[in-house]
Amino acid sequence: MGRETGSKHTIETAIQVDVVIPAYGERADALDATLAACVKQTHPVARIFVVDDGSPTPIVLPEWAAELTRDAAPALETDRPQIVLARLTQNAGISAARNAAIARSHAELVACVNVEVLPATDWLRTCVAYLADKPTVGVVYTRTVPKRPDRLLTRWRMRFQEPAHAEVSGPALFAHGHAVLFRKAALDTVGGYDVRFRRHHEDSDICRRMAEAGWATHYIAESACVSIQGDSLQELAKKQLRDSGWYSPQESSLARLYGSLTKWTAVRAGRNFVTGRWYFLPVDVAIWWCALWQATLATLRR
Numbered sequence: 001m002g003r004e005t006g007s008k009h010t011i012e013t014a015i016q017v018d019v020v021i022p023a024y025g026e027r028a029d030a031l032d033a034t035l036a037a038c039v040k041q042t043h044p045v046a047r048i049f050v051v052d053d054g055s056p057t058p059i060v061l062p063e064w065a066a067e068l069t070r071d072a073a074p075a076l077e078t079d080r081p082q083i084v085l086a087r088l089t090q091n092a093g094i095s096a097a098r099n100a101a102i103a104r105s106h107a108e109l110v111a112c113v114n115v116e117v118l119p120a121t122d123w124l125r126t127c128v129a130y131l132a133d134k135p136t137v138g139v140v141y142t143r144t145v146p147k148r149p150d151r152l153l154t155r156w157r158m159r160f161q162e163p164a165h166a167e168v169s170g171p172a173l174f175a176h177g178h179a180v181l182f183r184k185a186a187l188d189t190v191g192g193y194d195v196r197f198r199r200h201h202e203d204s205d206i207c208r209r210m211a212e213a214g215w216a217t218h219y220i221a222e223s224a225c226v227s228i229q230g231d232s233l234q235e236l237a238k239k240q241l242r243d244s245g246w247y248s249p250q251e252s253s254l255a256r257l258y259g260s261l262t263k264w265t266a267v268r269a270g271r272n273f274v275t276g277r278w279y280f281l282p283v284d285v286a287i288w289w290c291a292l293w294q295a296t297l298a299t300l301r302r
Contacts, residue, residue, distance in 0.1 A: 015128055016046045017181075018107040019081070022097035024053040026115040032062040033228060035083070037118040038111075039068075043125040045081035049101035054091035061085055093198025094177075102184075102192050110187060113179045117144065118226040126223040127181040130169070138186030138215025139207065141175040144225045153231040156283045160268065161239055165219070172219040174207035179225045186215040200242045237290035244291075249299040257295055261288060 019038050023031060031050070038048055052059035061069070061083065068083040086100060098112055109128065113119060127140050143165035146154045163176050180203070190209040193202050207217045229235070244261050246252040265288040272280045 015109060015132065016107040017043065017109045017111060017124060017128065018046050018101075018105040019048045019111045019113055020098050020101040020105070021048065021050045021113050021115060022053055022094050022101075023050055023055065023059050023115050024091060024094075024097075025055045025057070026059065028060070028062070030116045030228060031059065032065075033118055034113060034115050035062065035065050037121075038113060039065075039080060040121050041119065041124040042121050043128050045124070046107050047082045047084055047105070049084045049086060049104065051097040051101050052085065052087040053094070053097040054088045058087065059085070093195060095193035095197050095202045096195040099192040099195065102187055105184065108184055109181055110184050111179065111181045112177065113225075114177065116227060116229045117178045118228060119179050120223050120225065123179070123223045123225060124181070126220060130218070130220050131181065131183065134216075134218065136214070136216055137183075137218045138189075138210045139175045139180055139182045140218045140220050141172075141178075141180045142220045142223045142225060144176070144178045144227050147226050147228045151231060152279065152283065153233070153236060154229075156280055156287075157229075157231055157236055157239075159280070161236070161243070165221075167221055169219060169221045172217050174204040175217050175219075177203035178227070183215070186210050186213075189213045189215065199247065233286050233290045234294070237287050237294055240287055240291045241295060246295055249295075249302045254295055254299050258292060261291060 021031075021034060021038070035048065035050070038045060050059065050061065065083050068080055069085060084101075084104075086104075088097060088100060102110055109131065111124065111127075123142060127142070130140055131137055144162065146158060148154055149158070190206060190213055192206075194205050194209075197205055210217065240261070241247070241257070244257060244264075246254075246257045246261075265284055269281055269284040272278065272284065
């Protein structure tokens with residue numbers, strides 16, 4: 001039994017994994033933290049692709065990470081992953097940014113991790129072992145927990161903007177894109193992400209197409225990722241606008257946004273009142289006002 005377990009572990013360790021991190025105008029400290037978490041994985045990582053999605057100010061790698069870039073790494077006798085910084089000439093959206101790196105990967109498995117998400121050190125090993133046991137599963141993900149769960153705005157985000165996580169592993173409708181691990185074969189089968197989904201719904205779309213091609217999506221209850229997102233009314237309002245289907249004055253109707261956002265805010269606030277979550281009521285109102293102000297200001301500027 002010991003030999004079988006050791007042999008299985010050796011096979012899993014030999015599975016090559018690349019990591020893709022899309023970035024657009026990210027905070028330097030957040031990118032540093034995400035990169036460091038990916039480098040510290042207990043399962044070996046071959047390459048980490050950081051894709052600058054046409055940021056107004058070009059992304060710069062932390063000094064320690066620059067030493068592991070594609071050109072420098074071969075000269076270093078190290079088992080740490082090579083880091084590749086790729087730049088897109090213009091902002092193309094998260095799907096196109098991920099596809100740019102996926103196309104360059106020759107690894108058996110590809111992880112897509114967002115900036116401000118810190119996978120636990122055993123995250124990759126847990127996900128690789130799960131896929132090794134289930135050949136028809138094309139993508140897996142784990143739960144995401146906030147670094148500061150006690151903050152009111154963070155509690156609101158985790159309750160209304162993030163998915164609830166089950167206590168047991170198993171099939172899921174789609175893998176929420178904070179941090180996911182794909183089989184490269186499954187990605188190739190569906191042609192990667194659909195670039196039309198520039199900011200939102202790209203994760204549910206790719207999992208739907210993978211399911212149609214015979215690849216399952218699973219949630220893993222073990223391990224986790226930590227979100228270091230700095231929650232503010234402005235950031236939560238931006239996410240609320242995306243969830244409401246409003247992206248810009250050119251793409252979306254302001255009048256329709258006023259109606260739909262007011263309706264669903266009233267529904268949410270009503271439920272919070274009935275269930276005794278009164279502490280969320282000021283947040284409901286503040287995010288509603290902030291979202292409508294952002295959309296109105298963008299329309300007036302246009």
